[in-house]
Amino acid sequence: MNGAISRKWWISMGVTAVLLALLGITGAAMAQNPGWDDAVPSASLSLAPGGGPSETMAFSYQGRLLDAGAPANGSYDFIIELYDNPTVGSPLASCSNVGTGSLLNQPVQNGLFTFYLICGGDNSAVFTAGGRWIQVQARRTGTTIYTTLPRQPISPTPYAFSLYPGAVISGTAWGNGFGSSLVNLYNNNLLYSALHVQAASSSAVRAESVNGNPFYGYTENGYGVYAYDGGAAQARGYAGYFSSANGVGVYGYSNGTRTHPNIYSPGVYGRSTNGVGVYGRSDASTTSWTSAGVLGWGRGNPGGKFLSYTGNLIEGWEDQNGDGSLLSLRFKVSNSGNVYADGSYNCGLASGCFNAGVGAGMAERIEVSESLSPGDLVEIDPQNPGQFRLSRTAYSTLAAGVVSTNPAITLNNNDLTKDDTAERTDTRPLLALVGQVPVKVSAENGPIFLGDLLVTSSTPGHAMKAGPNPRIGTIVGKALGTLEEGVGVIQMLVTLQ
Structure with missing residues (x-):
């Protein structure tokens, strides 16, 4: 045969990943979809004998060599190359045997041989996206001519090397409904995680999506997303950190029924035993109502x-x-x-403040001994301590003020309920204490002009212009309007003296 090996041979190949990190774990694995039309069978992950440092990135290649139709025996030389096409193209990488460092003078017994291959120096660099094929050339040791054998497809297990380091898992999730996944991890253990990712100083997990959800968490009786920060002595530590360039950093939604102990059914729940439960920050330079670190919005609720x-x-x-x-x-x-x-407190927004922006004064609810109306001038009722009545005489030192029409601030309300609704149930009159207020006036002491001091008159519930040197305790305010004759209503600045 002139040292050549007959093409009437065949190689049965099994690929076993040599992953020291997967000691004791077996299961289905597929990464970097080879692109075959048929379904890819699962492969078993196990620890290969030897286990030297370089073998952690090797995969086992086993074959059966026939020479002239009979199982080969003796020493043979091999050339093994990796391709990305089953028939044409240049090799992606040459492969070497980790066990001996060479593929020359390799023992073959009863046609069987086993190599631990590394292709291109690092299997993770060549087993990425797309299919891969092995091409074997063989000759008897001491001869010169190699026989090239047909390329054999690589089973999926070596593609797992692309997960270490710098994994890129790509593909299309199967199924046509909600919940389809490209990668599924299952764990029934109460103490350990299905997936553990660790980083020294950068991001351990990064998820991106252009039009969908980069991360989705679901649970029926636990936490959809659970994060823990153990750096108690650090200046800054976040169990979860979310940011958005043009939207919402964190959006929480809940449609759960409130039952004990989950009486709140929160969309977002934050808790801290020694810090901030929920931290929201906005770096927006605008003053829009939407530019806020934390925004609370209620429709029918607070x-x-x-x-x-x-x-x-x-x-x-x-x-x-x-x-x-x-x-x-x-x-x-x-x-x-x-x-x-x-x-200070500043009132005067475009929409008003406090009581609808109509009034500008402060008033207090009072007890009365007779019916009073807004604008009435009132005095202390000497017959009923703690109550008020209409003023009755001129220059009364019992003068107390004016019944307010619509004050900005009201005091001594006794109708405050748990929800403090806008519907007031306390109907007691409001006595103006400070500010501007409409007042009933009479011209019985002459026409009233702007700036005139006002005192009680003989007309019940009406003020009049004060004469020269009024007694202390009789002045109730200063006129902000005019009245030529008769009776009427003008604005008054409350200035009790």
Whole structure:
């Protein structure tokens, strides 16, 4: 045969991944879809004997060599190359035997041989996307002519080497309904994870999607997404961090029925034993209502509810340096409902403030001994302590003020309910304390002009122009309108003296 090997031979090939990290684990594995039309059979992952450092990236190649129709015996030389086409093209890489470092002078017994191959120096670099084929050339050791054998397709197991490092798993999820997946991991163990990913300083897991959900978590009795930050002594640590270039960093939705202990059925739930449960930040430079670190929006319900067992219900802090290094508490609502604020209150928004923006004063609910109407001038009722009545005499030192028409702020309300609705049930008159208010006036002491001091008149419930040097305690306000004669209603600035 002139040293040549007859083509009447065949090689039965089995591929076993030599993955030290997979010691004791067996199961189906397929990565980097080879692109075959038929279904790819699953391959068993196991530990090959030897286990040297270089063998962690090798795969076993086993064959049966026939020489002139009989099982070959003796020493043979081999050339093994890797292709990405079953018949044409140049080799992607040459393969070497990890066990001996060479494919020359290899023992063959009863036609059987086994190699542990690395192709191109690193199997992870050549077993990526697309199919792969092995081409074997063989000759008896000591002869010169190699016999080239037909290329053999590679089973899926070596493609798992592309998962270490820099995995790229691509393909199309099978199925035609909700829940189809490209990769499925199952775990029934209560203590261990189906997937564990670790990174020293960069991202351990990164998910991207152009038009879909980069990450989807589902659970029936647990956490759809659970993240834990163990760096208690770190300056910054987040169990979960989400950002969006043009949308919502975190969106939570819940349609669950509220039952104990899940009485809230929250879309987003955050908890911390020593820090912030939920942290929201906005770097937008606009002042739109949508530009907020945390936005609460309610339709028929409150946009936000705040509960505290012993601490303040709400706190507002000023970030003086813009980086969180210097904070000052500017506003708070205590657990008992008291409100504290640094700075002044400014009213006058386009939509008004407090009571619909019509009034501009402050008034208090009062007890009365007779029926009163807005604009009435009232005095203390000497017959009924703690109650008020219409003023009755001129220059009365019992003068108390005017019944307000629509104040901005009301005090001493006794109709506050749990929800504090806009429908007021306390109908007691409101006595103006500060601000501008309509008042009933009489010209019995002469025409009233702007700036005139006003006192009680002999007309019940009406004010009149004060004469020279009125007694202390009789002045109720200063006229902001005029009245030539008779009776009428003008604006008055409340200035009790």
